[in-house]
Amino acid sequence: MTRFGLIGMIRAHPGKGDALAEVLLDAADRMRDSVQGCESYVIARAPDDPDAIWVTEVWESREAHAASLTLDSVKAAIERGRPLIAGFSERVETIPVGGLGLG
Amino acid sequence: MTRFGLIGMIRAHPGKGDALAEVLLDAADRMRDSVQGCESYVIARAPDDPDAIWVTEVWESREAHAASLTLDSVKAAIERGRPLIAGFSERVETIPVGGLGLG
Numbered sequence: 634m635t636r637f638g639l640i641g642m643i644r645a646h647p648g649k650g651d652a653l654a655e656v657l658l659d660a661a662d663r664m665r666d667s668v669q670g671c672e673s674y675v676i677a678r679a680p681d682d683p684d685a686i687w688v689t690e691v692w693e694s695r696e697a698h699a700a701s702l703t704l705d706s707v708k709a710a711i712e713r714g715r716p717l718i719a720g721f722s723e724r725v726e727t728i729p730v731g732g733l734g735l736g
Numbered sequence: 737m738t739r740f741g742l743i744g745m746i747r748a749h750p751g752k753g754d755a756l757a758e759v760l761l762d763a764a765d766r767m768r769d770s771v772q773g774c775e776s777y778v779i780a781r782a783p784d785d786p787d788a789i790w791v792t793e794v795w796e797s798r799e800a801h802a803a804s805l806t807l808d809s810v811k812a813a814i815e816r817g818r819p820l821i822a823g824f825s826e827r828v829e830t831i832p833v834g835g836l837g838l839g
Contacts, residue, residue, distance in 0.1 A: 638780045640743060654833060661835040673837030675794060677741045677830035687830050689792045691778060727780035727790050732764040734776030734837045
């Protein structure tokens with residue numbers, strides 16, 4: 634099975650970086666408990682920009698990622714995050730092949 | 737302790753992407769066994785460019801990352817990788833705050 638990865642930067646509206654990071658950390662907790670196929674989901678802040686949040690994701694397959702987006706818990710997190718988000722300034726798809734810290 | 741993260745893309749010389757990915761996967765195995773403070777180290781290929789390798793790293797601290805670069809096993813991996821590398825086309829430092837798949 635070919636893994637599916639995403640590297641992206643989400644920009645919060647000014648002053649909303651902390652709130653958006655909280656929503657994403659909560660979403661990661663839900664994935665740990667109830668979402669199949671997520672091998673890594675790391676939330677990181679940008680050292681010089683409090684409104685920029687980096688998210689790196691590793692999924693077992695492209696299908697596992699797509700399936701997660703149909704779950705009520707994930708849809709609810711997206712709805713909570715949406716009003717905080719100004720835009721997405723980077724988004725790269727990758728094919729993770731291994732390493733340390735995969736589920 | 738503030739974590740330290742890196743998101744970067746390493747470009748191999750033409751046709752050397754597979755060889756560089758192997759060196760990086762081997763380096764990740766060594767980190768699992770003998771390098772302190774590495775929480776995640778994921779190697780990923782670019783879907784449309786066989787010579788582009790994405791590496792995402794999470795370390796317990798900036799100091800843990802710096803210390804790893806002084807280890808003989810890491811220095812040996814860098815020496816093996818160096819002749820395969822054409823350049824580094826992206827490099828972002830981050831402050832990982834949590835998520836799924838951290839050690």
